[in-house]
Amino acid sequence: MSLDAKTVTRIARLARIGLQPEEVETLGKDMGSIIDWVEQLKEVDVTGVDPMIGTGLAKPRLREDRVTDGNCRDKVLSNAPEREGPFYTVPKVVE
Amino acid sequence: MSYRITGSTGEWEIVVGLEVHAQVVSEAKLFSGASAEYGGEPNTHVSLVDAGFPGMLPVLNRECVAQAVRTGLGLEAEINLFSRFDRKNYFYADLPTGYQISQFAHPIIGKGKVLVDLADGSTREIGVTRLHLEQDAGKSIHDQDPTRSFIDLNRAGVALMEIVSEPDIRSPEEAGAYLRKLRQILRYIGTCDGNMEEGSMRADVNVSVRKPGETEYRTRCEIKNVNSIRFVMMAIEVEAQRQIEVWEAGGTVDQETRLFDHVRGETRSLRSKEDAHDYRYFPDPDLLPLVIEQAWVDELKAALPELPEAKRARLEQEYGVSRYESSVLCVEQAIADFYETVARGADARLAANWMLGDFFAALNRTGRSIENSPVSAEGLRELLGLISNSTINGKIAKEVLEDMVETGDSASAIVERKGLRQVTDTGAIESAIREILTANSDKVEEYKGGKDKLFGFFVGQTMKAMKGKGNPALVNETLKKLLSE
Known part of the structure; x- marks a missing residue:
C-alpha cells in the first residue's frame, strides 16, 4: 500500500519536517512498504497477551530526592543557536 | 437546589470536569538531580537531562513517587502497583526533548473521590478519575524582545501530579469547593503547597452544557491553565453562557481548547483546529515500568497525618463544636493545632467562638497568619480562662485581646495594669x-x-x-x- 498525500503531509508537519511537493509521493510509497512489512506481525494471534514493552526482568533504579545536579548554565546554553544573558532565545512564539 | 442557567429556550445544566496540575513538593526534579525549588537565577536549576542533551537518561525520583502515592491515599483512591511512563510528543520552545514524560495508559493512581461542602450545608462526592505523574515544561518569556522569546528551563522537569476529576461538577460553586478541598488535602499531606499565584496549582477546566434530563454529554471545551479558584468559577460561567448561545442559535459547539481572559470576562479559541493535538503517546523506552510494593504503600499510609475529614469529625466529637466551626478550624492544620492548644484546658466551645470571631478578626486586621499570630495559643487560652473564672467579662475581654495584639503582654498582666478586674462586689x-x-x-x-x-x-x-x-x-x-x- 501507499500512504496518501494528506497523511504524509500531516506526519511531516507533526515531526516539523519540511517536504518538497515531489517528495510526498515517494515518501508515501516508502512508508507504505515499511508499514506492510511490519504488518506481517498481524499474522500472529496474540489474543489475550499483554503488549510486551520490555523484558520485565529488571526493576527501575530510583534516585533519592537530593539535589545533585544543576548550576551548570554555561553547559546548558552551550548548544543554543542564540542566547541573551542567562537565557537561550528562539524566534518569538506567540499564541 | 440545582444550578441552572436560563437561556431563550429554557433552562440548561452545566457539566464540568477539572484537570488539576499540582506541583509535587520535592527537593529535586522528577527525573534529574537538579533543584525543584521555585525561582532561582534563570537556567541554573537545570541539568543536562532537563535540557534534553543527547544521551542523557532519566532516573525516577523515589520521593516523587511516594508523594503521588500519599496523595492517592488521601483521595481514597486505588493505588496501582504497576504503572508506566509514556512520551507525549509535541514541539514547543520550552520543551527541549520534544516530548513530555507522562503517564498515559497506566497511571500510578486510579479512581478516588473528594467530598465537598457546599454553602447550603450539603455535601457532594466528586469522583477522581485518575492521578498521574508528569514533567513540567520550562518557561517562555515573550515580553523582553520584539522578535525573540527567552527561555528559562528552571521549571523544566519538575514533578507534577495531574489530578483528573470525573465530569461530576454541576455548578461554579461546586468547582470552587472541589478545588479548595483538593488543595486542603494536598496541603495536609504535604505533597503540594497549593500556591496558585506561584503556579504550583493550576487547572484545566472542561465545560459542556445540556438540557436538564439529558443523559448524554454534549461536546465540551477545555479552558487551559486557569490559575485561581475565582477565575475557574468565572470561566465556567462565561463559557457555559457562550455554549448555550451557540446551541440556541442553532449552531454546534466545536471541541477545542480555549483561553479565559479575566479582564474581558470571555473565553476565546486558543489553537486552530489544523493543529488539533496528536501527541502520539508511546511507552518511554528510557524508563522501565514502575513497580511498587504493597508493603511500601502500607508504610506510607501508616505515616499519613490526620486528614481534613477525619480531623473535622474528631473536633466536633471531642470538643462539642458545630460542623461549621470545625470545618473553619480545619481549613489549615496550623489553625486546628492552634485551636486544640487553646481548647485543651479552656472552655472548648468558648475557644471556638473566640477563634472564629475576635481572634480571626485580629489576624485579618494585622495581616498576620496563624503561624506568626500576634497572640499565642497559650495566651489566648489564658484570656479565655479569665472569662471562665469570672475575672473579666466578655466585653472587657475583647479590649484585653486588642491590647494583647498591640503590646504582646499577657492577658492577666493587662487586666492588672488597667485595673479591668470584674466587679462582683x-x-x-x-x-x-x-x-x-x-x-x-x-x-x-x-x-x-x-x-x-x-x-x-x-x-x-x-x-x-x-x-x-x-x-x-x-x-x-x-x-x-x-x-x-
Missing part, C-alpha cells in the same frame, strides 16, 4: 445603680409605667459608670431588684 454594683436611678428618675417613672425597653438603657448606663467592669449577670439581677422596689 454586690455593694459596689448596688451603689452604682442607685446613682444612675436617681439621676434618671424620669426614666424610672417611664419604666414603671410600662416602657420595658428602658431596662437596656439602665444596664448600659450602669456598665458605663462602672467602666464596663460590672459582672453582667449581677448588674442585671440587682437592677431588676432595685427597679421593682
